[in-house]
Amino acid sequence: MESIPLAALEHVTYCRRQAAMIHVEATWADSVDTVRGDLVHKAVDLPGTKRRRGFISLRSLPVRSRRYGLHGICDLVEIEQHTATPVEYKVGPYRPGPADLQVAGQAVCLKEAGYQVPLGYVYSATDRRRHQVLITDSLLAAMAAAAADMRTLLRADKLPAARNDKRCRRCSLRDDCLPELTHTQTPRTADLFVPRPLGTWRD
Numbered sequence: 001m002e003s004i005p006l007a008a009l010e011h012v013t014y015c016r017r018q019a020a021m022i023h024v025e026a027t028w029a030d031s032v033d034t035v036r037g038d039l040v041h042k043a044v045d046l047p048g049t050k051r052r053r054g055f056i057s058l059r060s061l062p063v064r065s066r067r068y069g070l071h072g073i074c075d076l077v078e079i080e081q082h083t084a085t086p087v088e089y090k091v092g093p094y095r096p097g098p099a100d101l102q103v104a105g106q107a108v109c110l111k112e113a114g115y116q117v118p119l120g121y122v123y124s125a126t127d128r129r130r131h132q133v134l135i136t137d138s139l140l141a142a143m144a145a146a147a148a149d150m151r152t153l154l155r156a157d158k159l160p161a162a163r164n165d166k167r168c169r170r171c172s173l174r175d176d177c178l179p180e181l182t183h184t185q186t187p188r189t190a191d192l193f194v195p196r197p198l199g200t201w202r203d
């Protein structure tokens, strides 16, 4: 089974076209959100270990699951005896969904390393707090379905159509994707003299 990056679980759930652009075409563009994300991750980007009274915190821990075909890096893993708790750092406000799948992917990797992983957290820098994510059977099934969908995209020879909905407004790949033109499988020819509408920015 092809191994896919843990981050792809979030991308493919957010937008299949975005996932294909990043993981198949190696397209990337920074935006204010991606730069903010990099700054938030600075707290956990440097690999390191802290020990305190039987409690171990591991930053930037590489993990892998052979069973689910996943690999990636956990921002932070807290270990107490035989229980591991992954903490995924995000810049935006927490909403249940794509980030939970990433935590579930980290959980199965840590389970394969021999730990019990009943829950994880998404830390939101906007909310300035952790949000608990229970590792349930339904979440694991959704995570496995997202991984299978990502594998389908890796094998496909064309990009999915754009969504062209409110998700596109803050997408850093918008200029490469051109969602107004590519939201059908038969894109209209771009009129290069007509300015595209600007997104609505909060910044």
Ligand code: SF4
Residues within 6 Å of the ligand: 015, 016, 017, 018, 019, 021, 161, 162, 163, 164, 165, 167, 168, 169, 171, 172, 173, 174, 177, 178, 179
């Ligand atoms: S601009 Fe929209 S359709 Fe295009 S990759 Fe981003 S979210 Fe997906």
